[in-house]
Amino acid sequence: MPxxxxxxxxxxxxxxxxxEEQNDFLSQTWCNHCMEVDLGMTNPKEFESKDGVWIEGNCVKCGQVTITEIVEEDE
Known part of the structure; x- marks a missing residue:
């Protein structure tokens, strides 16, 4: 995790x-508060550091902050 x-x-x-990428990242989420997968995310903000790339937003179900780490694959 970054x-x-x-x-x-x-x-x-x-x-x-x-x-397509936006929709995938916004729908394929995990909420640590709800403890459920693929609830969705709103208000996305993308960040990058030497440790990686991630998207931070709010869980559609509970509104808590959720983070999705982006693993970029070699093509």
């Missing part, structure tokens, strides 16, 4: 991704 408290994290433009 270091979310890392002061060197930079904001990325989540909406620069394709609509």
């Amino acid at each position: 270091d979310l408290l890392n002061d060197n994290a930079v904001t990325r433009d989540f909406f620069a991704r394709s609509i």
Whole structure:
């Protein structure tokens, strides 16, 4: 998991991704509060640091902050 408290994290433009990617990342989530998978996420913000890339948003069901780590695959 990326270091979310890392002061060197930079904001990325989540909406620069394709609509298909956005929809996948916003629907394929895990909420630590609800303890459920694929509830969905709103208000996405994308970040990057030396530890990785992640999206932070709010769980559709409970509204709590949820984080999805992005694993970029080699093509």
